[in-house]
Amino acid sequence: MSHETTDIEYLFQDPKIHLDERVRDLVSRLTLEEKIESMLQYQPAIDRLGVAAYKHGTEAAHGIAWLGEATSFPQPVGLACTWDTELMRQIGSVIGDEARVYYRRDPKLNGLTLWAPTVDMERDPRWGRNEEAYGEDPYLTGELSKELVKGIQGDHPVYLKAVATLKHFLGNNNEVDRGSGSSSIDPRNLREYYLRAFEKPFTEGGAQSMMTSYNLINGTPATLYHGVNDIVRGEWGMDGFVVSDAGDVMGIANDHQYYDSHTPGVAESIRAGIDSITDDAELSKQAIREALAQGTLEEADLDRALFHTFRVRFRLGEFDPAADNPYALIGEEHLMTEQARELSLRAAREQVVLLKNERGLLPLDPAQCGKVAVIGTLGNEVYRDWYSGTLPYRVTPLEAIRAKLESEDTKERVMYRDAKDRVVLTAAADGAKLTVDPSGEMRLSHDGEPTVLTMTDWGYGSVTLADEHLGAYMTSDEETLRVTAEEAYGWYVKEVFGLTPVEKGKCVWTTWNGKPVVAGAEGSLKAVETTSSVPNAVAGNASTVSTASGQGHATFQVETVSDGLAEAIAAAQAADTAIVFVGNHPLINGKEENDRPGLELAASQQRLIEEVYRVNPNTIVVLTGSYPFAIPWVQEHIPAIVYTSHAGQEHGTAVADVLFGDYAPAGRLNMTWYQSEEQLGDIKDYDIIRGGRTYQYYEGEPLYAFGHGLTYSPFEYSKLRTNAQASGASEWAATEDGAGNVSSIAALDATDTLQVWVDVTHRGVAAGEEVVQLYVRPGASRVKRPLKTLCGFQRVRLEPGETRTIAFTIQVKDWAIWDVTRDRYCVEAGEYTLLAGASSTDIRLEHPVNVRGEVIPPRQAGRSIRAENFDDCANILLDESKEQTEACVRPYSPQYPGWIAFHGVEWGTASTAEFQCRVSGNSSDAVIELSLDTPDSEAVACMNVGNTGGAQAWMTLAEALCPISGVHDVYLWLSGEVRLSHFILDACCSIGDSGPQA
Secondary structure: OOOOOOOOOOHHHOOOOOHHHHHHHHHHHOOHHHHHHOOEOEEOOEHHHOEOOEEOOEEOOOOOOOOOEOOOOOOHHHHHHHOOHHHHHHHHHHHHHHHHHHHHHOOOOOOOEEEOOEOOOOOOOOOOOHHHOOOOOHHHHHHHHHHHHHHHHOOOOOOOOOEEEEEEEOOOOOOOOOOOOEEOOOHHHHHHHHOHHHHHHHHOOOOOEEEEOOOEEOOEEHHHOOHHHHHHHHHOOOOOEEEOOOOHHHHHHHOOOOOOOHHHHHHHHHHHOOOEEOOOHHHHHHHHHHHHHHOOOOHHHHHHHHHHHHHHHHHOOOOOOHHHOOOOOOOHHHOOOHHHHHHHHHHHHHOOEEEEEOOOOOOOOOOOOOOEEEEOHHHHOOOOOOOOOEOOOOOOHHHHHHHHHOOOOOOOOEEEEOOOEEEEEEEOOOOOEEEEOOOOEEEEEOOOOOOOEEEEEEEOOEEEEEEOOOOEEEEEOOOEEEEEEOOOOOOOOOOOEEEEEEEOOEEEEEOOOOOEEEEOHHHEEEEOOOOEEEEOOOOOOOOEEEEOOOOOOOOEEEEEEEOHHHHHHHHHHHOOEEEEEEEOOOOOOOEOOEOOOOOOOOHHHHHHHHHHHHHOOOEEEEEEOOOOOOOHHHHHHOOEEEEEOOOHHHHHHHHHHHHOOOOOOOOOOOOOEOOOHHHOOOOOOOOHHHHOOHHHHOOOOOOEOOOOOEOOOOEEEEEEEEEEOOOOOOOOOEEEOOOOOEEEOOEEEOOOEEEEEEEEEEOOOOOEEEEEEEEEEOOOOOOOOOOOEEEEEEEEEEOOOOEEEEEEEEEHHHHOEEEOOOOEEEOEOEEEEEEEEOOOOOEEEEEEEEEEOEOOOOEEOOOOEEHHHOOEEEOEEEEEOOOOOOEEEEEOEOOEOEEEEEEEEEOOOOOOOEEEEEEEEEOOOOEEEEEEOOOOOOOOEEEEOOEOOOOOOOEEEEEEOOOOOOEEEEEEEEEOOEEEEEEEEOOOOOOOOOOOOO
16 A cells, blocks of 8 residues: 655655656665565565565456456457447546555555456457457557556556556467467568557557467467567567466466476566566476576566566555555545446447348337347346456346336236246156255255256357256356356356267266266266267367266256247247347357357357247347357348347346437447358468458458448448648648549658548437548558558547538558568558548548558568568468577478468579578478479479478578579478578578678
8 A cells, every 4th residue: 555654764765766766776675585576476565665565467358357346348349349449448447446446455465457458359250258359450459458558547647547457468369279379470460460459558558567478479488479578668668567477487388398397488488578477476486596596597687577567566656655646545435436337338338239220120119119029048147257347236138128118007018038948857767857956956866846947058069057946057066066056157167068969869968077967876966087988069069078887877868848949939929029139158158268169159049030030020139249150141131130249237228228229329340240150261370461361351251341330320421531741741632523532642751640531421310429430442562461451430429410520640651561571661652542431341432642652672682581571471380490589480281381482582683503591400301492483383492401400400501593683583382390590592692691681
């Protein structure tokens, strides 16, 4: 807590001294052992100096989590659909306020360094953690994250309200093998996509912390990645601290098997920029001690790391009088305020996306919609995800719909059917039936009434079972089963079961971890280890579990007591309007550690929609999801479709407000929604350029485009126009065509600021919102460029008939590509086209802009060229070269050769007599071949690398070439277990004395 005393014993206690001097003074007074202890997430108290204990890391993805009740906001995937930067800043401020409340309650455990936001790029909708981030576009993600950071940290010039920790750096977008796999990212993908989302939250948002990711980056563990120091600190100027993800420093040895012991990984992590270790405390401290003793780590390395962590603590006001810090007085009155509740509702409303609305079915008129059938489990639930806080209350859609339609005179106007089956489980061998006693104990019995369980099918073989009378879910531990859980929730969701058919009328009943449930002594039930295999979906889609041998009954029968689908059909048939709620449970079939098994809805949900629509054409589908879905049948047939994330405490209110027109939807999708999984490549393919990922490069027909979202009112766009606002840029000679487009022939410099205006007119009869989106489409380029890129957006509210001029300020330098021939950003000369519209495909106006940029010169033979700086490739991965910070390249698989291409190499008129490579090989068939102009042309050089002694046993090899002149594209074929670091096409130079590498 903040010091109340004015007594100053040490220099660091004096607020008048420069911050950095105070931090250095404190660190200098720590003993070596105190420094070692302070390198961990839980920093101990140092009583002799008056330093309190402190914990780094409070979860706050969409509200304070795990500490108790706090204001809950929609999942980040939903917040991103608001496209509302001001809203994000206000949400961040509430999160910061409530963090302060919990900090005052217990400053030792409830720290002010918050682990949010998640800035990872969501290039693949199958990623299990899709709910946690802000979508597939780095500009949108950067702008929203930046504002959340500003809100969390506050606007005081000296003190921080709380600290935002950006995560996870870098290339963390799959859960399968996340702790051991490597993300292969070439320089253009890295600079133009993955890094850009992180840059603005640091350079403009001032984020004071960052968390590294679990994966390797081009073969190097993220905790050791040079970009932490070189880019985040060096280029972006981040002056806060870097924290490792939980367990990941030990994971260098445990998961990546990068070293045989923990000591070198811990030492290298600290030197590479990790300031705070979130890991096993005793192992970490022992490794630090050993590294210091070995000389691989110096006390100065600890001083540097502790300077970063303590500097943040100083800025939080911990070492200053409370009267000096405006945030120190934030108390209980700031927890779950009425203003925060209203903000939660605003966010829940703004994130709703109207995907389709035919026949003007929405909004519903309470006076005209007649009887309404609310159908589906999600119609009467508000679920929380792993990083949700404890909701102070929750409003379900059913409750909110009833509040709008029912009164004392109209109590029967809303029918609800959850569409769940009610079932009885019976042992197939002897007909004993499952019973549950009031304590939740379960057993099989031939006597008494069997217990009827409510079964919810979540798809892909996952079900939950509940006893409605007890109001509890069935759950399991390693052996026992009970009906005692309040909800399906946990790191391991032990309330999920499988009922997998194995023969007619029989199934194997399995637990969350794939263990079969069997009958034990006197009818008891338990989960057991097993001996033979049967298919199982709960433990993994392609995995198997084993049935028990000699353990009693191993198969069961599921008897349907009431058919949930039939009940739903009957309700829909009796109603004038049917609202079907479908979607996902945020902890089942897709979450941290588990990527999604597919993009489709659960088969039972798909059938529910189809059957309800068959009997009631006035069917509305409300899709509640943590990620995009592939729903082509629904899009083709259902007249109205609404999407919402799991939106927190006001989820139901927001949905009902949109359905009945009390709020006009204006949310926009933050990701491309695909027709099917077949439109996607491998989930581990991080090359969005060549893989055609995201709206920037995808050339197919999506189900819903990035930025898509309908409104209840029409908006018109007109008069897209620009103006140069920089010295050296010429005056515009503008002309307007009949459609209101304004064109210009003047040229901009790469350093110019461009002002853009577009007029938007509201043609509806009630106030509404529009998200005005501005994209840029590049012209001719040396390389493959995006089809279009978002460069501006604004969410605006207009009154009926109102016209407003929407202004954008664009930095032309943001249109740069990463020039791999010169290792820097470059704005290419040429014509660019500004595109204004309501989505990435709903473009209303275009405007050409000429840029006086650069023409990238040809590569020059005789210069060392880094292999990672290729222009194109096939069957190639980037890997680690331990002799340099940059990556090397290797074939995707030793069995299949791959190639890298270098376009436009200028050979000149002199004969080039030699091809030199810096290589390593780990097999006798390791070979590099050189061909010109096309990958299939005859090789002009063949270099047998062989086995050099291992993947990191580098050597320089040379091969003579026939005379070559002119400009050619160069293709290098790599075969076998070969790695290429860099190469030279020249007779006069050798690797190491050839000057700059490109």
